Amino acid sequence: MDDYNFEDFTETHYRDLLRLAKKKYSFIDYSRVESLEKDRFILWRHDVDFSVNRALALAKIEKKEGISAIYFLRLSSDFYNIFELRLKKKLETIFYLGHRFGLHFDVDSHSIHSETELIEYLSMEKKILESLLNTEITVFSFHNPTPEILTNDQFRYAGMINTYARYFREDVGYCSDSNGYWRNRRLWDVLEKAKEDRLQVLTHPVWWQETVMSPKERVWRCIDGRAQRGKELYLERLERFGRKNIHRNKGN
Ligand SMILES: [Zn+2]
16 A cells, blocks of 8 residues: 555645645746746646546535636546536536636547547537636646657647646656556655656546545546435436436335
8 A cells, every 4th residue: 555655645645745845946837848848847638537526525625725727628528517507517626716627538439530630629629618718828738648649749739738738748857646656756756856947747537536535436426426426316307397206116
């Protein structure tokens, strides 16, 4: 258990990481990267793969620490749907807390065989996200970036900054919590040493919970929570219309 630093992935430790990051770096928006190319900065990004609920929990902690982050959202996630009214309201809250949104783009959810097609689908998703959230989307990140996907390394596509552009990969340090453990470097050590002048930190909200849990427990919690909520919504609807929830055995 110790090898995977489960204890790192709590809300309390997350707050401590933010406090440490604030001491060592100045937080900037992706839009300022070009003008501050050689300055010392940190980019604080979240790819939302599983849970908008968890995204909101982190957004509140960041707000308390006076930090503005960027949440990259998927249009074709198997685990959440940003068109659901209750999630849309949570996204609005994240925005009003001072955070911004980017597009988390899954190449595999489209049939893409060329750069032209990549740009077409990026533009399509950008427009949908912009009209849904009523805000401009100027940055995107690839979901599950394979070496092949990463050959698309221009700074911008479809009018959006590419978080995996050559510039970020060559001139900006990187630390990610992918899969719920530190596969490469532990974020606390990276921030404490602060060796790199420029740093991009990627966290996925699902990995940060109130209590210490294994990566599997953290994902299962999100999946089970969503399923439970679905059942509750169904029961609410039955009640509203005075219908019964008929089951094989009486009383269940
Ligand atoms: Zn992703």
